[in-house]
Amino acid sequence: MTGTLLSIGHGYSAQALADRLLPARWQIIGTTRSAENAKSLAARGIEPLIWPGAPLPVARATHLLSSVAPRAGDPVIEAIGAELAQARHLQWVGYLSTVGVYGDHGGGWVDEDTPPDSPSERAVARVRAETAWQEVCARAGVRLHIFRLAGIYGPGRGPFEKLRSGRAQRVIKPNQYFSRIHYDDIGQALELAIHSNVGPRIFNLCDDHPAPPQDVLEHAAHLLGIAPPPEVSFEDADLSPMARSFYGDSKRVRNDRIKRELGLQLRYPDHQSGLAAILKAEG
Template sequence: MTDAPGKTLLSLGHGYSARALAARIAPEGWTVIGTTRSAEKLEAGHAEMHLWPGTDLAPLAARASHVLLNAGPTEEGDPFLPEIGSILAETRPDWIGYLSTTGVYGDHSGEWVDEETPLTPSTRRGEMRLQAESAWQSLAATHGLPLHIFRLAGIYGPGRGPFTKVRAGTARRIIKPGQVFSRIHVEDIAQVLAASMARPDPGAIYNLCDDDPAPPQDVIAHAAELLGLPVPEAIPFEEAELTPMARSFYAESKRVRNDRIKRDLGVELLFPTYREGLGALLRDA
């Protein structure tokens, strides 16, 4: 990314993906301002952190040339929209990014989806994300704001991988025939966001995923093989004890296309499949 001097990113709900972005752009001269609900996270690296709720967002937004919306919605909607929406209509940043999920596409029985696929979420979480997307799109349309939506597949990266459970012997290879998931390494999320910030395209929607949608049991098996440990025993989905959250992930199966980030943003994935991603995590651990 170029032309960083004078660029300031306001990261609302400064979480895992946003921290990776901050680590990427701060050395290039960007100022990063983040918000968190947790006092324990006020020391996040590469960012000037503020507690929210409790901090007036208007002065922070006035400093921001770019705004990243990271927070997940609740039953009441996006937590930041009621306060920050009218503020952004006044400050008019150069770029706004909203981190959504590929869950808005719903279940497609393992078939391919892209950004033009009709949105038919099959879980409540997916429905709330779609409602939040729509609310931000409505605000952007009303005020001419440069909104970009990023639909993220399953995120993994440092501190978020299968190795700990495989080493502990608690990893499970749950088999549901035909089940596939798409994934994305957090460093690839960061590079896509940085590429979009360098090349704004208001109204654009991007899928963020790698090139190899795969059954979850294959990822666990590969992690075990990398560690030189036995591959965990296969458990039929019908027999697996799962939390409601975990079970909901298996309610949807689809392969997500990522052509747009490559074509429109010139992105070359750092980790095009989970094999490269897991290998790097193990090397860097």
């Protein structure tokens, strides 16, 4: 099967899907905010579109993926919600959300049946956006898959860059767990969803082994053959407000549903295998 994917807010995660669809002769229209990024998309074989600005060509698309983060509302729904509600020609819609909607569980496990329970404005906005997409796609009778992504890492993004630049901090906070997902596994999960017959669904997208952040940093330093940064307590760490807010949530995320229903077989089920693959690819 081939088609035309309209990728709104085409960024790192959406490119993981594009890497898999372009060789299969899919046409991909990717939106970006800047002319510089538009040139980069064109160089990859993606038809660039500056948005907000130009009209979104929903009528041309057979499939649609939104990676746009919500603000007060969802910018895509606000712009083309009425058109989407009538877009019965669409075969699939994907929306990239975050496991941050679950809030803090003190290191305990959560799955897709766990009610969202985060007081943060970002998480509340995400839940509203998920609901908006569900309502619009239900009116159109279009299959919607919502992906709640864990911490994303892969080529060009992860602990190696922080260690090499000297920006890495080995922050210690007891019972702190984060779940993660590798770039390649994002791509294969989205491709499986497109080609599946699974109806409207929410999927957690994460690997098998949540880990404390300091363990990941220590392993990355070991792979580089350097000493890890000294330990610093969470209270004393030099963190941005955004980074500090991430440490407010500790949970381990289950991925059984996406394996069972989409048949996802993770290439990188833990950070050890994922980090080793990144370093090998770098040569």
